[in-house]
Structure formats: structure tokens, C-alpha cells
Amino acid sequence: MTNLPSRSLAALFDLGGQVALVTGGSRGLGLQIAEALGEYGARIVLAARRTADLDAAVTHLGALGIAVDAIACDLATPDAADALVAQVMQQWGRLDILVNNAGTSWGAPMEDYPLAGWQKVIDLNLTGLFLLTQAAGRRAFLPQGHGKVLNIASVAGLQGNYPGMIGTIAYNTAKGGVINFTRALAAEWGPRHINVNAIAPGYFPSRLADAMIEAHGDMIIAHTPLGRLGGEDDLKGAALLLVSAAGRHITGQVLVIDGGAAVI
DSSP: OOOOOOOOHHHHHOOTTOEEEEETTTSHHHHHHHHHHHHTTOEEEEEESOHHHHHHHHHHHHHTTOOEEEEEOOTTSTTHHHHHHHHHHHHHSOOOEEEEOOOOOOOOOGGGOOHHHHHHHHIIIIIIHHHHHHHHIIIIIHHHTOEEEEEEOOGGGTSOOOTTSOOOHHHHHHHHHHHHHHHHHHHHHGGGTEEEEEEEEOOOOSTTTHHHHHHHHHHHHHTOTTOSOOOTTTTHHHHHHHHSGGGTTOOSOEEEESTTGGGO
16 A cells, blocks of 8 residues: 655645646637646647647747647547657657547537548547557556546537537547546556546537537526536636646546536
């Protein structure tokens, strides 16, 4: 039995000296999480497809005093994951935190859902997450003997959509896969001192969710006990907890952050 020395609360949340890779980090929820981890000392490496978005995000985070770099890549491409982690390790010599946030969606009724749409969502949201986590484990976490994986799932992985909403069967399926991926990998990598957790956001204004919110926002809020959508600071505390020493005894968990909607 290992007894770890106690530390001050501030020290438990301190990420100084650590490197955090945040995919889909150029905007939306990924950028919010990058802000939180960077504020507490992590060097942030953003990964996304669009160079212009990455440049804007680097400027934004840099203005906050956060050490940040960016790598443009498409994680829906099978070879991209290993190349990305290899570049991080070559440039910074370590990787301590992986935030799997990159994702996409496709809306269509089930009976009309195109195979191309299904494959696009599954390739990025699930297969891409698998490949990147595998690469991070092989090149960084397992050799180092430590690491933190934070998967961005969704309440869509725990339930269907409200009646009247457009179908997003591939997105719901992929996020359900992410949730059980999190649990299974936490059990497998726990003995190797690697924590694997997930957060499952509800509806937050973002490019991915804006169309759904515009069409059904009033109904979503009406079904949310806290009576509002997610805000720009509402994921930060949970993300920081799950990737810091403060969460060192938490693994295999999925924290729903949806204003209470899932309890109804």
C-alpha cells in the first residue's frame, strides 16, 4: 500500500511543468479547458484542423499569459495520431495530460442517415480518440509511468434526443462508445498509474451545438433544473480536477455537466 504525502490544496491543482495536449482546442469547449489548464501552469499544445483558428487561439491564450503552441492536423486520418504525439514528445520531451475533445456531428433521420455521415462521425469521435490515446500511452504515459486522459463525452452518449429534434444517431453512438472506452481503459491502465476519466457536457453554445440550440433552446432550458445553458466557465473546474493531483484517486468516472437535465 502506497501512502502519498499530503499537499496543500493549491499544490494539488498545480500543473506547473506539465504538458497538456488538447484536441479540438482552437475554439469552443476545448479552448475553455485549455484556458483552465494553462491558468494553473500547464504548457498547452492545441491540435485542430484549421490553422487560422489555431492562430487565433494561440493569440488569445498567450494574451492570458499561458504558454501555448499549436499543431495543425486532422485526427480523422489514421496516421495523424501517432505523428502528433511523436511531434509533442520530440519538441517538449513529455506529455502528461491528454484532453480528447476533437469531434464532429451529422444530423439526419435514421431512415435517411448516409453511410458517409456515419463514418465521418465514428472515424473522428471514436476511432480517432482510440488512436490518439493509444499513441499517447505508447510514447508517453506508459514509459513515464503516469498520465491523465480526459475524454469529452456528451449527455448524448447516455440518452437519446428530445422528441422533435433531428436525429444524430452516429454522434450518440460514438459518445456512448467514448463513455465505455473510458471505463474499460481506466480498469486496464489503472495499475500503470494512468487515470482515465470523462466529462459529459449537456448543451453549451458552440459551433457543434448552435444549430440545435437555435431550434430547440427554449425547450432545452425548460427541461434543465438550473434553467440555463452551459456557460464558458462551467467545464473548467471539473476538467482541472480530473487532470490534476487533486483527482489522483478518481478514474473510470463520467461526470455529467448539464445543469441537471439528465436527472429528469
